[in-house]
Amino acid sequence: MGGNALKAGSVRLPAARYREVEHHAVTILQQHFPQRRIEAVMAYADKADFGDLDILIEADNDYNSRQFADALQATEVVANGDVTSIGLAVAEGVFQLDLIRTEYDSFDFASRYFGLNDFGNLIGRIAHKFGAKFGHLGLLYPMRDPDNKDHLIAELCITRDFGAALDLLGYDALLYEDMRATGQFKALEDIFLYVVSSPYVNREIYLLDNRNHKARIRDAKRATYNAFLLWLDEQDVIQLPAYAWAESGTPARLEQKQAFLEMAFARFPDFKLAHEQALEKYARRKQVKQQFNGALVAEVTGLSGKELGELMAQIRNSFADETSFENFFLDTDAEAIKARFLQEAAALSS
Known part of the structure; x- marks a missing residue:
């Protein structure tokens, strides 16, 4: 985005010519990928010229920007996260086109945000x-x-x-x-x-x-x-x-x-609920950390360095899932927790 991602550089196009290129590129992509939502980012009406063209592409697990670049016969492809800049051959030279990977549930927002x-x-x-x-x-x-x-x-x-x-x-x-x-x-x-x-x-x-x-x-x-x-x-x-x-x-x-x-x-209200749940999750993990941390495990077992790290990983992996792991340290008394540390340490050394 911005018209300066290509090694070859990008020509600037006057508005009328830009509209032709925009229509052509979007039409080709829509023909090749009719199942996806594809939309050029909106510009203000009197913009005189353009250094690049931004196109939103609805993404899924099968998204591969190279397919879109190939459909447009790109002269150059530069990937940078969710934005793939390509060189588009036009009569005036090479024009930069940015393909912006966009999730389905945020497509409308992205269309307006980038516009x-x-x-x-x-x-x-x-x-x-x-x-x-x-x-x-x-x-x-x-x-x-x-x-x-x-x-x-x-x-x-x-x-x-x-x-x-x-x-x-x-x-x-x-x-x-x-x-x-x-x-x-x-x-x-x-x-x-x-x-x-x-x-x-x-x-x-x-x-x-x-x-x-x-x-x-x-x-x-x-x-x-x-x-x-x-x-x-x-x-x-x-x-x-x-x-x-x-x-x-x-x-x-x-x-x-x-x-x-x-x-x-x-x-x-959904945001409020998510916020409350995130606070609860944070408080829960903070409480677990008081019962399960490197200093405490080292004090109980006498281990340090690499061995301590391996024991910490083994203790965590000994539970079926994260919830079981957290429940153990929230619901178990200190002596039973120490016994679990020593039991796993013994298993590790055997």
């Missing part, structure tokens, strides 16, 4: 401030270990309904769908005006100096993101929302995140 240049990325800044993640897979909620913020416990789906996600982030979802369907996203400014229509917007959250290093490096290279920053500078600040985001890590910021979480719970 309209950096639209999804800009919307995602608000989700990020709330502790959520707005991406091609849906609106997700990364749950982190309360004792170690670097440890991800689970990544839960709040919703894969794009409109519902927009609504939760303060946007008019019906307006978005109407503008999308009727071609009202004509220029970048139309996209920018919609992005700043949420009451949670504050220009400060978009400034590169306020981003982490990875995001700053990535977005500094994105033409549309930089155009948005310039556009913000040109606006009357009085007319822009200026939500009072609290400083990261402060009690006020935690309150803002918690308020968002409670709102998500109220609107998406």
Whole structure:
């Protein structure tokens, strides 16, 4: 994505010519793979030229990007995770086409997230401030270990309904769908005006100096993101929302995140249930770890190093499944647990 993945480079195509190539490529793929959903990513109406073409491909267990590349007689193939960039021979030279592997249940969300240049990325800044993640897979909620913020416990789906996600982030979802369907996203400014229509917007959250290093490096290279920053500078600040985001890590910021979480719970009961189950699972595993850890097993058996590691693995593998393993350490008294350690140690050395 971005038109710079090919060794041969990619020509830029004027809009009219791009539409011809887009129609041709999508038609060929749909003819070869009629059982799959295949869709070109939407661009704003007045975009003058294009450096690449993004096509979403509905994926399953049999997905093989090389088949799609072969159908288009690719001159070059560069795989990078879920995106496979190919060279497409056109009269003007070689044009980059990106095949984006897309799961069935997130296809509609991905179609909208990737569309309209950096639209999804800009919307995602608000989700990020709330502790959520707005991406091609849906609106997700990364749950982190309360004792170690670097440890991800689970990544839960709040919703894969794009409109519902927009609504939760303060946007008019019906307006978005109407503008999308009727071609009202004509220029970048139309996209920018919609992005700043949420009451949670504050220009400060978009400034590169306020981003982490990875995001700053990535977005500094994105033409549309930089155009948005310039556009913000040109606006009357009085007319822009200026939500009072609290400083990261402060009690006020935690309150803002918690308020968002409670709102998500109220609107998406399945998410609330998944969150509760994830917390229960985390608490359960934390309790098990107090009864089964390297320091305790070493103290009881006197083993260390490689032998200790082998014993730990043998103890875990001696149970029929993870549930049986956890139940044993949750329901068994300390002396019986020590006896199990010694029994498995004896079996290992015999």
